[in-house]
Amino acid sequence: DGPKPLAGKKAVVTSGPTHEPIDPVRYIANRSSGKQGHAIAAELARAGADVTLVSGPVNLPDPVGVNVVRVETARDMLASVQAQMPADIAIFAAAVADWRVKDQAGQKIKKTGDGALPVLQFAENPDILATISQSSPTRPALVVGFAAETENVVEHARAKRARKGCDWILANNVAPDTGTFGGEDNEIHLIAGNDTTGDEVWPRQSKVAVARTLVARIARHFDT
Numbered sequence: 001d002g003p004k005p006l007a008g009k010k011a012v013v014t015s016g017p018t019h020e021p022i023d024p025v026r027y028i029a030n031r032s033s034g035k036q037g038h039a040i041a042a043e044l045a046r047a048g049a050d051v052t053l054v055s056g057p058v059n060l061p062d063p064v065g066v067n068v069v070r071v072e073t074a075r076d077m078l079a080s081v082q083a084q085m086p087a088d089i090a091i092f093a094a095a096v097a098d099w100r101v102k103d104q105a106g107q108k109i110k111k112t113g114d115g116a117l118p119v120l121q122f123a124e125n126p127d128i129l130a131t132i133s134q135s136s137p138t139r140p141a142l143v144v145g146f147a148a149e150t151e152n153v154v155e156h157a158r159a160k161r162a163r164k165g166c167d168w169i170l171a172n173n174v175a176p177d178t179g180t181f182g183g184e185d186n187e188i189h190l191i192a193g194n195d196t197t198g199d200e201v202w203p204r205q206s207k208v209a210v211a212r213t214l215v216a217r218i219a220r221h222f223d224t
């Protein structure tokens, strides 16, 4: 079973959505299958890394050879990621909910019968990618985030890289005509710096192939 270019490296990967409870039976969430994050965790493990996958609720089997930590909320996801530090590589593929419901109801919210509607207040969730990118002294040597954009993909993603403080952004065009959401294929633009010097465009390929391309790029990064 193949070469192990990432032997001795510890990696943490986030995947899937987070669920933010409204009450004991309801939640808000983003759409996310977890396919990309799970595929990346599997490929890192195949390359010899010691991998922990911190995953929100998904309908996917645990990747072979990966330590899987299951979480529900963004705050739990952040705590589980932090518990894995220090790590060499951190890859944030989860579709984290930007907001959680501020005052979760302890009991199921009932319909009142007089047509009065519940009003939800929101609080901002932590940004896991930004928090880990800007952490010290345990910041991983390589922090990778994703950007899903519908227009000006490269410019928006480069600005996101600077704002969050990560090393690489894998930018993805999710304009409605591309079929990316829930689909199998991704066209990725790798942004690795403030200017275009380190940029790469990866041809349209499956999420598993994207994971392989990324892990090969990571192996080269640590090799040089």
Ligand code: C5P
Binding pocket: 014, 074, 092, 093, 094, 095, 096, 097, 098, 125, 126, 127, 128, 129, 130, 144, 145, 146, 147, 148
């Ligand atoms: O800001 P935006 O959600 O577009 O950024 C996407 C990137 O940031 C992804 O890598 C995602 O996993 C990460 N992220 C995060 N925590 C959040 C929001 C996004 O780790 N609360």
